[in-house]
Amino acid sequence: MKNSKFLNNIICSDALELLSQIENDSIDVVLTDPPYFLDKLDNNWDYDEVSNQNNQQVVTSLPAGMKFDREQGRKFYTWYLKISEEIFRVLKPGGFFFSFSSPRLYHRMASAIDDAGFEIRDSFMWLYTQNQAKAMGVDHFINKMNADEKDKEEIKEKLSGWKTPQIKSCFEPIAMAQKPTSQTYLNNMLKYEVGLFNTNVRIGDDNMYPANVFTVESINELIDKTFLLPKPTKKEKGEYNDHKTVKPLAICEYLIKLSVFSKNAVVLDPFVGSGTTAMAAKKLGKNYIGIDVNEKYVKISEKRLREIDEKPDLFITVMDIEKREKRSFQEQLQIA
């Protein structure tokens, strides 16, 4: 079997280095959540620095993740172009590449994927309501102005409610790219077992056709009915898991189920973090290859993957049309 020494392993390595060892046209789907290139979350991601980042009380400058630096987007593009070219090489013809990003730098990521040869077919939106606005008021800076107190108070009153330009961020975009098929969709599917989408997969509380919007929190009746995926359980993250950007298992499961057909499919995540993509693949009975440059995250991934074997019932499943029961996700969670 191709890539046998990497199959069903989490490998501690720089992604580019390991990708270069993966065989051409051998991977069914790549699902990944790369560093977003905001502040310290770049390709030199340091475990200790990132873990402690939110402990700093920043008053005199913008909070972590919000400093505007045009170079970040450029560096992201240059680096992700190389990554995407490797991903293009290792994917089977017609294989899908799903890549999470931030609303701020999505355009750089999508351009890199596009320039590597992929067809950008669509983008998904992961919708959520719970997030803190990162904007800062300007009172602190007004206090430091060389002006008398009365003028400062007037300026404060005039600018009351005006803050630095960051609004509450409530979605994450995910690129849906496809390596061009080598033949017609049907022939490509018959030859490589990738290229079409599985519309038996259901979303929402009412058996809906797959959509490019999803959420894992109950918002209101219409949104739940149309876009709701199972909420993450407390157990699925693992109490020991201190990764800052753990994705919900149900989202990874949804994207894999939409795109993976083959019994022996291989799901690749070159930035696997605490292992969520690999867990979803394993839960669905598919092979995985996970890569992360940081050994501590590799250990966390391995521990989470063991838990799938030990306590499979803790992890809820995205339904498809035949298996879907009439119970809502919330009811199923209680059962689990």
Ligand SMILES: C[S@@+](CC[C@H](N)C(=O)[O-])C[C@H]1O[C@@H](n2cnc3c(N)ncnc32)[C@H](O)[C@@H]1O
């Ligand atoms: C956004 S996180 C992924 C989180 C993951 N989706 C989860 O649910 O836990 C990105 C990961 O990329 C890893 N990383 C950063 N630079 C890397 C590189 N050059 N090669 C491989 N991994 C890298 C970081 O250590 C981090 O864990």
